Structure formats: structure tokens, C-alpha cells
Amino acid sequence: MEVGLSILAFFVLIFLQVPVAVTLGIILVACFSMLGLDNIELAIDSYQSLDSFPMLAIPMFILAGTLMATGGVAQRILDLADEFVGHLPGGLAIVTIFASVLFGGLSGSAPATVAAIGSITIPEMIRQGYSRGFAAGLTACSGVIAIIIPPSNPMIIYALTQPGTSVSTMFLSGLIPGLLVAVSMAIPAYYISKKNNWGGDRQAGTATTRLKALAHAKWAILTPVIILGGIYSGVFTPTESAAVASLYAFIVGVFIHRELKLKDTYQVLSTSAIITVVAMFLIPFAVALGKLLSSQQVPELLTAMMASHMSGYISTVVLIVILLLLVGCIMDTLASIIILTPLLYPLLTPYGVSPYHFGMILIVGLGLGFVTPPLGGNLFIANQISQTAVHKVFTGALPMLLGMLAALLAIAFFPMISDIFI
Amino acid sequence: AEYDLMLATTTPSTSHWAKTLETFQQLAAQYSDGHVNINASFGGALGNDTQLLQKTQLGSSVQGAYSSGANLGSVVNVMRTFDIPYIVSDAQKSLDLFYPNGQLGGPVVDELQKHMAKKNLHLLYVVPFEFRGILTTEKAVHSPADMQGLKIRVTPSAVERDMITQLGAGATTLGISEVYTALQTGTVDGLAIPPITSVAFALGEVGKQFNMLNFQPHGSFMTINRKIWEKMPADLQAKVQQAADEAVMTTRPLYDEALEKSVAKLQEQNVTVYVPTAEEQQQFAELITDSATAIATQDFSSEEMEFVNVLKRELSNQL
Amino acid sequence: MLKILRVIEDRFEEFLCSCMLGYIAITLNAEVFFRYILNSPSAYTDEVSRTLMIFIVFIGVPWAVKSDRHVIIDILPTTASWAKKRLVIEILSKILFIGFCVAFIMASYRASLFHRMLGSTTEGLGIPYWILFGMMPLIFSLTIVRLVQSIARSIRKNRKNTSTYTENNTAIEKEAHRG
Numbered sequence: 001m002e003v004g005l006s007i008l009a010f011f012v013l014i015f016l017q018v019p020v021a022v023t024l025g026i027i028l029v030a031c032f033s034m035l036g037l038d039n040i041e042l043a044i045d046s047y048q049s050l051d052s053f054p055m056l057a058i059p060m061f062i063l064a065g066t067l068m069a070t071g072g073v074a075q076r077i078l079d080l081a082d083e084f085v086g087h088l089p090g091g092l093a094i095v096t097i098f099a100s101v102l103f104g105g106l107s108g109s110a111p112a113t114v115a116a117i118g119s120i121t122i123p124e125m126i127r128q129g130y131s132r133g134f135a136a137g138l139t140a141c142s143g144v145i146a147i148i149i150p151p152s153n154p155m156i157i158y159a160l161t162q163p164g165t166s167v168s169t170m171f172l173s174g175l176i177p178g179l180l181v182a183v184s185m186a187i188p189a190y191y192i193s194k195k196n197n198w199g200g201d202r203q204a205g206t207a208t209t210r211l212k213a214l215a216h217a218k219w220a221i222l223t224p225v226i227i228l229g230g231i232y233s234g235v236f237t238p239t240e241s242a243a244v245a246s247l248y249a250f251i252v253g254v255f256i257h258r259e260l261k262l263k264d265t266y267q268v269l270s271t272s273a274i275i276t277v278v279a280m281f282l283i284p285f286a287v288a289l290g291k292l293l294s295s296q297q298v299p300e301l302l303t304a305m306m307a308s309h310m311s312g313y314i315s316t317v318v319l320i321v322i323l324l325l326l327v328g329c330i331m332d333t334l335a336s337i338i339i340l341t342p343l344l345y346p347l348l349t350p351y352g353v354s355p356y357h358f359g360m361i362l363i364v365g366l367g368l369g370f371v372t373p374p375l376g377g378n379l380f381i382a383n384q385i386s387q388t389a390v391h392k393v394f395t396g397a398l399p400m401l402l403g404m405l406a407a408l409l410a411i412a413f414f415p416m417i418s419d420i421f422i
Numbered sequence: 423a424e425y426d427l428m429l430a431t432t433t434p435s436t437s438h439w440a441k442t443l444e445t446f447q448q449l450a451a452q453y454s455d456g457h458v459n460i461n462a463s464f465g466g467a468l469g470n471d472t473q474l475l476q477k478t479q480l481g482s483s484v485q486g487a488y489s490s491g492a493n494l495g496s497v498v499n500v501m502r503t504f505d506i507p508y509i510v511s512d513a514q515k516s517l518d519l520f521y522p523n524g525q526l527g528g529p530v531v532d533e534l535q536k537h538m539a540k541k542n543l544h545l546l547y548v549v550p551f552e553f554r555g556i557l558t559t560e561k562a563v564h565s566p567a568d569m570q571g572l573k574i575r576v577t578p579s580a581v582e583r584d585m586i587t588q589l590g591a592g593a594t595t596l597g598i599s600e601v602y603t604a605l606q607t608g609t610v611d612g613l614a615i616p617p618i619t620s621v622a623f624a625l626g627e628v629g630k631q632f633n634m635l636n637f638q639p640h641g642s643f644m645t646i647n648r649k650i651w652e653k654m655p656a657d658l659q660a661k662v663q664q665a666a667d668e669a670v671m672t673t674r675p676l677y678d679e680a681l682e683k684s685v686a687k688l689q690e691q692n693v694t695v696y697v698p699t700a701e702e703q704q705q706f707a708e709l710i711t712d713s714a715t716a717i718a719t720q721d722f723s724s725e726e727m728e729f730v731n732v733l734k735r736e737l738s739n740q741l
Numbered sequence: 742m743l744k745i746l747r748v749i750e751d752r753f754e755e756f757l758c759s760c761m762l763g764y765i766a767i768t769l770n771a772e773v774f775f776r777y778i779l780n781s782p783s784a785y786t787d788e789v790s791r792t793l794m795i796f797i798v799f800i801g802v803p804w805a806v807k808s809d810r811h812v813i814i815d816i817l818p819t820t821a822s823w824a825k826k827r828l829v830i831e832i833l834s835k836i837l838f839i840g841f842c843v844a845f846i847m848a849s850y851r852a853s854l855f856h857r858m859l860g861s862t863t864e865g866l867g868i869p870y871w872i873l874f875g876m877m878p879l880i881f882s883l884t885i886v887r888l889v890q891s892i893a894r895s896i897r898k899n900r901k902n903t904s905t906y907t908e909n910n911t912a913i914e915k916e917a918h919r920g
């Protein structure tokens with residue numbers, strides 16, 4: 001009853017053009033009062049949900065992206081990519097996906113990856129004529145790869161929640177699924193781009209033009225080298241790497257490319273700040289809602305409801321996938337992992353599912369939640385970078401989401417994909 | 423039930439800590455004839471340690487939190503006393519301090535409850551203390567000199583930071599979720615942590631040297647909202663307290679087991695577990711104890727100093 | 742004097758948020774330097790940057806109202822016949838937003854009193870939580886001011902445009918065409 005009412009209120013408020021974050025806020029205020037809870041807790045939850053050091057990667061990568069765009073770093077990287085794949089339809093879309101794979105090798109956060117890659121590729125895709133919704137939606141999906149390819153914050157949380165699993169083995173399990181998810185998105189991205197004639201409107205680069213672009217981009221392509229090298233040699237943490245990337249883009253933009261004027265710095269900060277604000281304003285209420293739902297045992301109730309319909313391996317797996325998609329829509333990923341692991345894994349143990357295999361189903365399944373409304377962290381960052389309405393980002397993302405869903409089912413039904421290295 | 427209490431913890435539902443809580447749940451329902459119903463939330467689903475403690479103080483959706491002494495120390499000042507190196511150095515003695523006759527009570531508890539009450543908290547139970555050792559990635563730490571120049575991860579605790587810098591290492595604040603990767607890549611070289619926790623966070627996969635220095639106590643305390651506790655009639659309070667006391671006593675052996683298992687697990691992960699000599703421990707103690715004591719108690723009021731005195735007196739009586 | 746006031750009125754939140762963001766970027770880099778080169782990192786970088794990030798997000802709320810950047814899902818028709826209805830809905834949505842601000846002001850004010858009573862402070866720097874929570878009522882009062890200004894602006898604009906309403910009214914779409 002209360003749940004039905006809340007869902008109805010959600011749609012009414014959204015239809016009335018109340019901002020998404022405020023809609024959640026209003027629903028929370030109403031739920032707190034209906035349940036007789038003290039609204040001080042709402043204030044505490046909203047404040048504390050942002051009090052996280054790793055979360056700093058989001059504003060820092062947004063800043064790094066803006067600095068790279070203004071200081072010519074991004075342009076040179078993209079010119080270089082263009083030389084190699086610009087003659088293929090959807091070339092830049094594929095580059096976005098595999099840049100996310102590469103970046104996923106150093107970042108464990110999906111929204112931070114969207115901020116880092118998207119700040120560079122979304123504006124360029126739009127410039128090359130891709131539709132805004134597709135460019136933003138594709139990048140929002142690509143960000144999910146970062147939590148499947150190691151390192152991954154959600155996998156660390158999972159391994160800590162699930163007894164007897166090691167973080168490093170869990171990381172290994174993510175390698176093939178990560179690549180599989182990348183390919184599953186690249187296929188629809190390629191066909192959609194081809195159909196719409198996006199990209200591919202230039203001649204293939206020659207060895208000379210390619211070398212020239214490479215030389216031109218030498219400082220720019222040092223960016224990933226510095227970030228990767230710095231993290232793997234332990235000079236800085238993945239979170240700090242975002243700030244280091246900003247500093248590097250600033251130095252290259254001002255002193256080497258001389259395209260970034262010192263007086264533009266304020267403008268860069270202000271542009272990055274407003275994107276940060278709007279993309280992150282959702283977090284306090286999304287997290288508070290997640291806490292409220294778990295304190296009311298909603299995930300437990302949903303699981304119990306579904307468990308009664310489970311008979312046999314296939315129906316159990318399918319229902320678990322549906323449950324993960326539902327929960328991913330409304331709850332924060334990390335909290336969901338903690339709550340759902342002990343509830344769902346026992347349902348699969350009779351079928352001999354290894355904890356690593358289950359972990360992959362859980363991570364990829366909840367990973368889709370980063371792109372599903374109303375609470376999709378990636379969706380909101382892509383929407384801010386592309387300046388496209390959220391529903392258009394989501395419809396743009398749909399084909400890639402379906403690709404990911406296919407990959408998820410493959411991961412669920414073929415244990416080999418996750419267990420190959422165990 | 424008449425009294426529905428939600429007790430929340432960040433520890434996982436499969437741990438020995440959870441066993442104590444589950445035992446308490448059952449006994450509380452049984453002894454109170456169903457008048458008191460304890461709900462439990464594990465794994466930090468309702469928030470991190472700071473949030474859970476604040477929510478417990480508020481007592482709205484969460485009425486109790488299971489917190490480390492370090493975390494409680496940022497709310498109840500006197501708890502910082504337990505951060506002082508070697509102030510308590512034995513799990514059984516830590517339990518005797520809070521349960522002198524097998525029941526929660528005695529001078530230390532009485533004194534502590536006064537300070538907890540000021541923060542709207544009430545101590546319900548304590549489990550045997552753990553003790554922190556030093557886990558490092560490559561370099562074995564046997565003496566303070568070995569700490570020189572290492573990069574060590576610390577929590578935001580001022581006492582911990584001071585101990586690490588007194589030993590000549592650099593102290594870097596990192597959240598526990600970042601530690602694994604930081605050790606793996608060498609952003610930090612080690613950290614002070616109890617063996618059980620290092621296994622729980624899989625740190626034995628990336629840290630290869632463990633010195634069982636046992637230098638800093640790490641207590642875990644179940645506190646509940648004082649107003650809600652005081653609303654309960656005295657006879658019910660007594661029954662709930664009896665359930666809590668028995669839960670701690672009956673699950674007591676699990677704590678020794680967990681420690682043994684965690685050391686075995688570390689060795690299984692090819693970690694060299696080193697047991698220091700009394701002399702080596704003394705070297706560490708000499709360098710850090712005075713300074714850590716000064717920092718832990720620096721802004722204590724006279725009432726708070728009174729707690730320190732009672733604690734010290736009780737500890738010396740134990741000998 | 743008036744000009745200075747106008748600049749402050751216009752740029753207050755933007756200026757604060759931008760400076761805080763720049764400060765975080767600088768201190769995180771400094772932290773890497775102090776740890777890696779000197780092995781003597783600061784005790785406070787972590788807490789200072791987390792706290793600043795929290796305030797960037799919250800102080801950004803009135804700023805995003807002012808610059809029409811909050812994320813809305815716009816599925817209403819943009820035809821001329823809907824112009825009036827869109828204005829009514831826009832005003833209604835902002836009134837609901839004001840209602841939320843009022844609720845959040847009360848919640849955070851009470852949270853501030855609660856922390857004050859208990860004397861809670863942050864772990865590292867020991868900043869009293871009542872001050873941190875006490876900023877929220879100020880920030881959300883400013884948000885209400887921005888919302889009222891924005892309603893007034895929309896009404897004025899609508900008066901001017903009623904005869905020739907063709908413009909796409911969505912803030913985000915507007916931005917999109919500009920950029």
C-alpha cells in the first residue's frame with residue numbers, strides 16, 4: 001500500500017517536472033512521516049552519504065575532463081583515435097567502449113569512469129553527428145565495465161560480504177565477463193551507428209598522417225601512461241589519480257599546448273563544479289532511500305516473494321536476474337550487495353554455483369542499475385556532460401543495455417565465463 | 423512485541439561477532455517472554471560506523487550499534503583511553519574488566535555508563551578485546567627501527583597517527599575499502615590491524631609480514647539508546663541484560679577460535695606471522711606509550727580523568 | 742557598491758563552489774607530493790576534501806536553481822497551446838521544491854540541535870557537527886530565495902512571450918542548443 005502510493009507519487013512528481021533528486025527527497029520526507037521516523041535521521045543520512053573519500057574521484061575526473069577539453073589534450077587524443085578508426089562507422093563509439101575497458105583497469109568506480117571518458121568522447125561524438133542521446137547513453141553503459149574489470153569497489157565489498165572468497169580471485173573472475181560486456185555493447189553500437197551513418201565519413205588514415213597525429217598527441221597520450229603508471233607503482237591511489245590527471249591536464253594545457261589561458265581557469269572550475277553539483281545532488285537522497293528500504297526490509301520481502309516461484313536452476317537464475325534489475329532501479333549498488341548476498345547465494349548453492357560465479361551475476365546485474373532510472377548514477381553524469389534530457393540518455397542507452405542483459409544471461413548460464421581462472 | 427529494537431552492525435552476518443548478537447536475540451526473546459524483540463542488521467546495510475552510532479544516539483530507526491572502541495572514542499571521550507598502547511594486553515583480562523562476576527558491571531562499567539549517558543548511549547555488552555599487530559607488505563618489522571621510512575595507513579584517530587609517527591613512519595589516512603589496493607600497489611607499506619580484521623578484509627593476500635605485536639587494544643562494544651533503555655521497566659532491563667551477559671559468555675570460545683583461525687589463514691596465505699619477544703614489545707612500548715597517553719587524554723575533564731584513574735586502579739588490581 | 746552587490750547576488754554560490762573544487766584539486770596533489778616525496782602526509786587532507794565536496798554539492802543546489810540546471814524529466818508537449826499549462830506546471834514544481842526546502846530546513850535544523858546537545862564532532866579535525874548541519878538551513882533558505890526569483894523570472898518571461906511562444910522551454914534543451 002505505502003509502496004504503491006510512493007511509486008504513484010514518484011511518477012506524478014516527475015510528470016510535474018519536479019527535479020528527480022527533489023522528487024526522491026519529497027517521497028523520503030513523506031515516508032519518514034508516515035512511518036513515524038524522526039526526520040533528523042533524513043538529514044544525517046543525506047549528509048553522511050556524501051562523506052566518502054573514494055567519491056572524490058567523481059568531481060576530480062569531471063574537472064580533469066573539462067581541463068583536457070579546454071587545454072587541447074582531449075582533442076589530440078581524439079584526433080589520434082580518428083586517424084585509426086574514423087573511417088569505420090561507429091568508430092568513436094567503439095573507442096569509447098574500449099577506452100572504458102582500459103580505464104576500468106585502473107578505476108573501480110562506474111560513475112567516475114563515465115566522468116573521465118565521457119568528458120572527452122561525448123562532446124566529440126556529438127560534434128561528429130552522433131545523436132546526443134546515443135552518445136550519452138553509450139557512455140553511461142560503458143562506465144559499468146569499470147566495476148566488472150578489476151579493480152572494482154563493488155567486488156571488494158562483495159568479497160568481504162561473502163565468506164571464503166578472496167578479493168584477488170574475485171578480480172580475476174571479472175576479466176572475461178568485463179570483455180564480454182564490452183563486446184555485447186560494441187555490437188549494437190556498431191549497427192546503430194552504421195544505420196544512422198554516424199562516423200566513417202572520412203578516409204582511412206595513412207601511415208604518415210597516423211604518425212603525425214601520434215607526434216601531435218604525444219603529451220596527451222602520456223595522460224593514461226601517467227595515471228596507469230602512477231597507480232600501479234603506488235605513487236597515488238586510484239582516487240588521487242583523478243586529481244593528478246587534473247594537474248597534468250592543466251600543466252599541459254597552459255604551458256605546452258598554450259591553449260588554456262590562466263584566466264580561463266575560473267571558468268573551467270565553474271563549469272566542472274556545476275556538473276558535479278547536479279550529477280551528485282541525487283546521491284544523498286538515493287542513499288537515504290536505500291537505507292530506508294533496507295530498514296523496512298524491502299529487499300528481503302522482494303526476495304521472499306520471488307523465492308516462492310523458484311523451482312529449478314533456470315527459473316531461479318531468471319528470477320534472480322529480474323530481482324537484481326528491480327533492486328538496481330531503486331537502490332544503491334554497494335548497499336544492495338551487502339543485503340542481497342546472504343539472501344540470494346543460498347538459493348543457488350544447491351545447483352553448485354561457485355561464490356565467484358554468483359558474485360559476477362550479482363555485480364553485472366546490479367551494474368545495470370547504474371544506467372536504469374530513477375537512480376542511475378551513470379545516467380545523471382552522462383546527462384550533465386551531454387546536456388541531454390535524462391529520458392533521452394536512457395532511450396539512447398537501451399540497445400546497449402539489452403546487449404549487457406544478454407551478456408548477463410550468458411554469464412549466469414555459463415559458469416565457465418567467470419570460473420575459468422579459479 | 424512491546425519493545426522492538428533494531429541493533430545494527432557493519433560486521434558480516436557470518437562472523438563470530440554476529441553469533442553473539444544472534445544468541446542475544448534468541449535469549450532476549452526467551453527471557454522476556456517475547457516482550458522484547460531484537461532485530462539485527464549486518465554488513466553495514468544501514469550505514470557505516472559513524473552513521474550507526476549517530477542513529478543509535480537518535481534512536482529512531484536504529485536503537486543500537488556495535489562499534490569499535492576507536493569509533494566510540496570520537497563520541498564518548500573516555501573510550502579513547504582504550505587506544506593507549508598496552509593499557510590492556512590480554513583478551514581474558516579485558517573481559518574481566520567489564521564482567522568482574524560474569525555480569526556486566528563493576529567500577530569501570532559504572533564509571534563508563536555515566537559518560538555514555540551524557541551522549542544518550544548505554545553500554546549493553548562488550549566482547550573480548552582484539553589486539554592490533556603490524557601488517558606490512560615486504561619488509562618484516564621486528565623492532566621500531568624497522569618502521570623507519572615506511573608508509574603506514576592510519577584511521578583518522580590522533581592517537582594512532584601519533585604512534586606511527588613516533589615510530590618513524592609516515593602516516594597516511596585511508597578508508598578500509600582503499601587499503602587492499604593501496605597495499606597491492608605500494609601506496610602504503612602496511613598498517614596496524616588485528617589479525618581477525620586483516621583476514622576479514624583479505625589483506626593477507628597483499629601483505630606478507632605480520633608482527634603479532636598486540637600493541638593496541640581493539641574493543642567492540644554494543645551500545646543502545648539510553649532513553650529507550652530507561653523506558654524499559656527494571657525487571658525487563660534485568661532480563662535483557664541477563665540475555666546479553668549470557669550471549670557474551672556462551673560465545674566466548676568463538677573469539678579464541680576466530681583468532682587461531684585467522685592466524686592459520688594468514689599463514690595459509692604465505693604471510694610470515696612473527697611473535698615478538700617481550701623485549702621487542704618493550705622497545706615499542708617505550709617509544710609510544712607516554713606520547714599516546716598524553717594525546718588520548720589531552721582534553722579530558724576532571725570527571726574523564728577520574729575514569730582513567732578507576733581503569734588504572736582496576737587494571738593493577740587484576741595483576 | 743550596488744555593482745558589487747549585484748555581482749555577489751549573481752555569482753555567490755558559483756564562486757564558493759568553484760573555489761572549493763580548485764582547493765580540493767590542489768590539496769590532493771599536495772598530499773601525493775608530501776606522501777611520496779617527503780613521506781609526511783597531512784592528517785587533514787582526507788577530511789577537509791570530503792567536507793568540501795559535501796558543501797560543493799549542497800551549496801550548488803541554489804546555484805543550479807538559479808541557472809536552471811536541475812535534472813528534470815520533461816515529457817510535456819512544447820507546442821504553443823501548452824505554453825500556459827507548462828508555466829503553471831513549472832510554478833507548481835517550484836512550489837513543491839520550496840516545500841521540500843522547508844522540510845529539509847526543519848530536519849537539518851533539528852539535526853544541528855541534536856548534534857549540539859550531544860557535542861558530536863568529526864573524527865579527525867574535531868569540527869562540531871552542529872556547525873556543519875547548521876549550514877544546511879542557510880543553504881536551503883537561499884535555495885528558496887532562488888526559487889522565488891526563478892518563478893518571478895518565468896512569469897515575466899511568459900508575459901513577454903505569450904504572443905510568440907515557440908521557444909523550447911526545457912532548460913536542458915536550451916543549454917544543448919547553446920553548447
Ligand code: NA
Pocket residue numbers: 103104105106107108109145146147148149150151152
Ligand atoms: Na575496474
Ligand code: NA
Pocket residue numbers: 328329330331368369370371372373374375376377
Ligand atoms: Na538504477
